[in-house]
Amino acid sequence: MSVVHPYRRPADDVVRATPWTLAGELTELSDDLPDWDYDTVLPLRRTLVVDGARARKEAGLEDDAGLAVSVRWTASGSLLRGRAWQEQVPPTDGVELAVEFDLPGRDLGGTLTLDFVLVLTDPGSTTSRIAPRRPGSVLWADRRDIRLRGDATQFPIVVTDFAEVGYPSDAPWMLDVNGGLEDAALGSLLLLVNEKRKSVVDVVTGRAAGDPARSAAVLSMLRSETLRGLVERAVVDEAFDVSAEYPTGSTGAVLQAVLRQHFDDDLESLRREHTQEPAYFAARIQAAAGLLKEET
Structure with a gap:
């Protein structure tokens, strides 16, 4: 079922992201990590290209609007969550960003959910009635679930x-x-x-x-x-x-x-x-x- 948003959103291709990987590895991160445990740190990496100018224009925003891309994580086993990474997006197309952060194993467990979002931080001077105005409005989103299956990770x-x-x-x-x-x-x-x-x-x-x-x-x-x-x-x-x-x-x-x-x-x-x-x-x-x- 599709979600209808009460504001304009840019096309999905304003953000182009490579697959998630672990630091030092070339292959895409698996949906299942059977060897993970609480002493394992997950060094997550990803590269993305953002069209900051086009994203603003297609959402009905002016160049002075604030946009940011961020990664939020949630761990079902520990009930913990947080923001792992965030970067402001300038009003320029083709901006390349390197997403790099480490998640300590002691905070994880169960299923790790990574929510990658492009959000509005400041509506700027837009006069459009259908442009997003509330800080935190999501303009683009990508979700990835990773099953952590070490001996002590699953919440029974x-x-x-x-x-x-x-x-x-x-x-x-x-x-x-x-x-x-x-x-x-x-x-x-x-x-x-x-x-x-x-x-x-x-x-x-x-x-x-x-x-x-x-x-x-x-x-x-x-x-x-x-x-x-x-x-x-x-x-x-x-x-x-x-x-x-x-x-x-x-x-x-x-x-x-x-x-x-x-x-x-x-x-x-x-x-x-x-x-x-x-x-x-x-x-x-x-x-x-x-x-x-x-x-x-």
Whole structure:
């Protein structure tokens, strides 16, 4: 299903990009990296050519409009995300840019999604009513999913009948966080999905491709609830220390990465907030997870 944007966008060929590669390798990056692990740094490389003048003209913008190309990454295994690279695009055609950045393995896991976008940073002096005006408006996009399949990378998901295992029979899912802080996260974190909730099962198993809006909503709620479960484990476990040296790939290391990515507060402040202002704490989890947030 095509997406209709409320503003003009340039033709797709205003950005021409080479395939993703790893530093020092000539072949295209595979969609599946079975030998990856948490100690592996991914040195990602790509070259692109951008027609900055044509992109502005076809979008109804003037030369003083600000455009930038950037790479956003999301890791399903760690629930972390961020911006890896960004460069401003001048109002000139044929601008060649070298995209180079490293992603540390400790922040990754599961499926790594790379979103390459050309976005508006400043609408400039355009008078066109159909030109993009909101900073962050996407004029061009390219997405790549890479499966990281090391021994400790996949966030385990099990589909089961909740009624048979004694869980609330109408609940769509439940995050089980058990084991010690130094235990491997692979064996301590388990996402249980109720097989009676077919629409949810279809989304987590990839069988709901025909309804992207519903899939996005379900995954957004699932990420929010999973983040809540991890953060609550961190704040209620008195043994957890955000500055401790936990083994790579352990539950403690995952909790540290989650807190550092999403919260500026110290751990004790989060613990007080969880106890004294639970409603506000829950709302902050939703905000940190970007619950049902529309991408621009």
